[in-house]
Amino acid sequence: MINHDDALKAVESSLDRPSAARIYDYFIGGNTHYAIDRDFAEKVRARLPLIGEYCLTSRQFLGRAIRQCVREGIRQFVDVGSGLPTAGNVHEVADEAGPELDTRVLYIDNEPIALAHSTLLLADTADPERHHAIAADFLQPDDLWERVKASEIIDVRQPIALVINAVMHFVKDEQNPDRLLEFYRSRLAPGSLLVLSQMTNENPVNDDERQALLDLLEYYETTTNPGFLRTMAEFERFFGGWPMLEPGLVYAPAWHPDEHTVFAGSPSESRVIGGIARKP
Numbered sequence: 001m002i003n004h005d006d007a008l009k010a011v012e013s014s015l016d017r018p019s020a021a022r023i024y025d026y027f028i029g030g031n032t033h034y035a036i037d038r039d040f041a042e043k044v045r046a047r048l049p050l051i052g053e054y055c056l057t058s059r060q061f062l063g064r065a066i067r068q069c070v071r072e073g074i075r076q077f078v079d080v081g082s083g084l085p086t087a088g089n090v091h092e093v094a095d096e097a098g099p100e101l102d103t104r105v106l107y108i109d110n111e112p113i114a115l116a117h118s119t120l121l122l123a124d125t126a127d128p129e130r131h132h133a134i135a136a137d138f139l140q141p142d143d144l145w146e147r148v149k150a151s152e153i154i155d156v157r158q159p160i161a162l163v164i165n166a167v168m169h170f171v172k173d174e175q176n177p178d179r180l181l182e183f184y185r186s187r188l189a190p191g192s193l194l195v196l197s198q199m200t201n202e203n204p205v206n207d208d209e210r211q212a213l214l215d216l217l218e219y220y221e222t223t224t225n226p227g228f229l230r231t232m233a234e235f236e237r238f239f240g241g242w243p244m245l246e247p248g249l250v251y252a253p254a255w256h257p258d259e260h261t262v263f264a265g266s267p268s269e270s271r272v273i274g275g276i277a278r279k280p
Contacts (some may be wrong), residue, residue, distance in 0.1 A: 020170065020225035021083035021114045027055035030086035032117050044219050048212045050269070053262050057270040058166040058197055060261055061252040063088045065195045065276055068245065068256065069161040070097035072278075074193055075104065076160045078148055080138050080184075081167035082107040083114050085121040090163065091131045104130045104153045108144065110137035111225075129153075138167065139175060141183040159191035165274070168198040168238065172228040181238045188279050193245075196238055197252055197274030201229035205269070213271075232273055242277035249275035 018040035019033075026033040026041045033041075044051050066077065075098070079090050085107070094103040107118055118133035132153055136144035148154050162184060171177045185194065204210035213229060220227040236249050247255065251267035252274045263270040 018223045019111065019113050020220070020223050021109070021111055021117075023223065024055055024058075024166070025084045025086045027052040028059045028086065029056075030084065032084050032086060032121070040219070040223065044216060047215050047219075050271075051216070054199060054271045055166075056262055057252050057272045058199075058274075059088055061197055061255060061272065061274050062090070062163070062165045062195075063093050064256050064258065064261075065163070065165070065197075065274070066090055066093040066161070067097040068276065069193050069195065070094055070103065072193060072245075073191075074159055074161045075102055076154050076158060077103065077105045077163060078108065078154060078160055079105065079163040079165070080108045080144070081164060081170070082109050082118070082133070083111075083166075084117045085125065085133075089125065091126055101127075101130075105132075106148060106151050106154050107131075107133040108136045108138075108147075109133070110135065110139075138164070138171070138180065141180055145184075145187050156187065157189055159189050159193070159279075161193045161195060162188060163195045165195060165197050166199075166272075168196065168235070169227050169229055170225040172226070177238065181240065185240045185242070185279065190279050192279045194239060194242065194277045194279070195274075196235070196276075197272060198235060199227075199229055199271050200231060200235070200273045202231040202273070203268065235273055239275065239277040242279055245276040245278065249273060 018037050022033040022037040023041050026037055077090055091105040095101055109115055115133055115135045122133055132151055134147055136147045149156055201213050217227045251270050252272040253261050253263040253267040253270050255274055257264040
């Protein structure tokens, strides 16, 4: 963790370009964003009007996935690429699902600005004995896992829910995501759960949507996190062939929908796919 003053300085120095984490926060109704982020977000929304609903779909999937992980007996969560603590934080959902308050959550992000905001926001909502935020880069797996082991709140010898939600669409194939996921899967104890989701370019409804998705990637090239979309077939390999929890890899709104789920009546319109697999 960084101290409060350093966190404030990091926030102030980050306002020269949009932050993907703050843009996402804006789209899902959070409060941690600035004019540069909102201006970018509205530019994207003008081209892809449902982008806010797509982001909300990802966040809702995360909440349902965390609750399911708790029901499956998981008490440790490592949230990689966690972004900003915002509406529906992993630790808050886990504590609601497990009222014994015995779950532990480690938030990890490589953006200094995300860690800075996490430091400020977790101070208001978290239990410092069970909830930490650290800096590490998903693309540097050895270093990241060493930091997980050194965190003092995660026991890597026991089952973990490794959460990589709405992250893989920021990892391009030339960055070798297969090697990265293979590494992380190999480090998890048997019985661990792997939670994955990302935006998809599968079956655009028409040529305009296909072009809008391409425009989305072009826009994000100007942010802190350029993007890369995948089909279900391209994404499924990241689970490493592990057995999937029902209903498997699906459009996110079809994964145990509840009364709040957007796109519940038309999951394929959500542009988000996700699922959970268990390590044998």
